[in-house]
Amino acid sequence: MRTALRKRTLVTGGAGFLGRHLCKRLLADGHEVLCVDNFFTGSKSNIIELLDQPFFELLRHDVTFPLYLEVDEIYNLACPASPVHYQFDPVQTTKTSVHGAINMLGLAKRVKAKIFQASTSEVYGDPRIHPQPETYWGHVNPVGTRSCYDEGKRCAETLFFDYYRQHGLRIKVGRIFNTYGPFMHPDDGRVVSNFIVQALRNEPLTIYGEGQQTRSFCYVDDLIEVMVRFMDSDDSFTGPMNMGNPGEFTIKELAEKILALTGSRSVLEYHPLPNDDPVQRRPDISLAQGKLGWSPRIDLDQGLKQTIAYFQALLETARQ
Numbered sequence: 001m002r003t004a005l006r007k008r009t010l011v012t013g014g015a016g017f018l019g020r021h022l023c024k025r026l027l028a029d030g031h032e033v034l035c036v037d038n039f040f041t042g043s044k045s046n047i048i049e050l051l052d053q054p055f056f057e058l059l060r061h062d063v064t065f066p067l068y069l070e071v072d073e074i075y076n077l078a079c080p081a082s083p084v085h086y087q088f089d090p091v092q093t094t095k096t097s098v099h100g101a102i103n104m105l106g107l108a109k110r111v112k113a114k115i116f117q118a119s120t121s122e123v124y125g126d127p128r129i130h131p132q133p134e135t136y137w138g139h140v141n142p143v144g145t146r147s148c149y150d151e152g153k154r155c156a157e158t159l160f161f162d163y164y165r166q167h168g169l170r171i172k173v174g175r176i177f178n179t180y181g182p183f184m185h186p187d188d189g190r191v192v193s194n195f196i197v198q199a200l201r202n203e204p205l206t207i208y209g210e211g212q213q214t215r216s217f218c219y220v221d222d223l224i225e226v227m228v229r230f231m232d233s234d235d236s237f238t239g240p241m242n243m244g245n246p247g248e249f250t251i252k253e254l255a256e257k258i259l260a261l262t263g264s265r266s267v268l269e270y271h272p273l274p275n276d277d278p279v280q281r282r283p284d285i286s287l288a289q290g291k292l293g294w295s296p297r298i299d300l301d302q303g304l305k306q307t308i309a310y311f312q313a314l315l316e317t318a319r320q
């Protein structure tokens, strides 16, 4: 028997980096969690500590295929997020975003569930407006190597708003900016995990380009907090809403910070800049601040220290 407040929540991509933290948070809040994942970039080890919890359930499933079950809320996170992984099989990336959105929206429509979409700052492409407010339509290459992800996520947003207008679905579209923290995969390929793992191994830190491009890094706990608050907010507030930490750093600054915090002997090594790599990125978070009273609380130094401690322990265990 469920209590009135206990919701049946579906988390797609629940065995990935963000999904793992979200599943844990929803269980701690007293909800039932059904984690769906095809383990493309996620892993059982991310959720192993949740497997024996009575209100946690795991289902191996690919969201590009329909899914029939009964839930109250859906968090649609399934999609590789690291450029290395989403470019590995770009056709599957677009299918995951687009067919995955259609399948999850269809499910939400059938069971009248509220549905959150993990969209991305990549919908702004290589932005010409800085910082990026939600009203900016973006500057995206439709035929480049990042397009499978950027355009897939843009099409998913379109589908969400069409289901909202056409079928009256309760939707929440959150545009997530670079988020990092414990439980990123050591071979994830994104910059924070790459630099930390390289620094801890005293290997060269691989800077792409001159390292003058900027990103704004959000610690995972702050991100999960705003995601849950957004889902719980009034149905009339659909987004799209930026979710991130506006602190902005060049990639070279990030590398130097990680060297200082780890005390590493690593050197900086410069590599070619990947195609269409955005030059600068920073969220305007005034919408989230105004509507949800949310602001990130963990600055980059604090967040990096916690992430470094996680990877230190992980690499130590791997050596034993």
Ligand code: NAD
Binding pocket: 012, 013, 014, 015, 016, 017, 018, 019, 036, 037, 038, 039, 040, 041, 042, 043, 061, 062, 063, 064, 076, 077, 078, 079, 080, 081, 082, 096, 100, 118, 119, 120, 121, 175, 176, 177, 178, 179, 180
């Ligand atoms: P991740 O790669 O760690 O997790 C993605 C999860 O989705 C993995 O567990 C993977 O196995 C699963 N998955 C992929 N394709 C699937 C499919 N077809 N069916 C079922 N499961 C599938 O990435 P993450 O950082 O946890 O990102 C989660 C979501 O948030 C993604 O949708 C991503 O686009 C979005 N996002 C993340 C960030 C970030 O900085 N972390 C930024 C913007 C957007």
Ligand code: UDP
Binding pocket: 082, 083, 178, 189, 190, 191, 192, 194, 195, 206, 207, 208, 209, 213, 215, 251, 273, 274, 277, 278
């Ligand atoms: N980057 C880098 N070295 C790495 C990985 C990434 O210099 O080992 C750069 C990348 O070119 C980009 C930024 O760091 O400019 C962020 O890359 P990431 O893959 O983390 O995410 P993105 O924001 O590009 O999706």
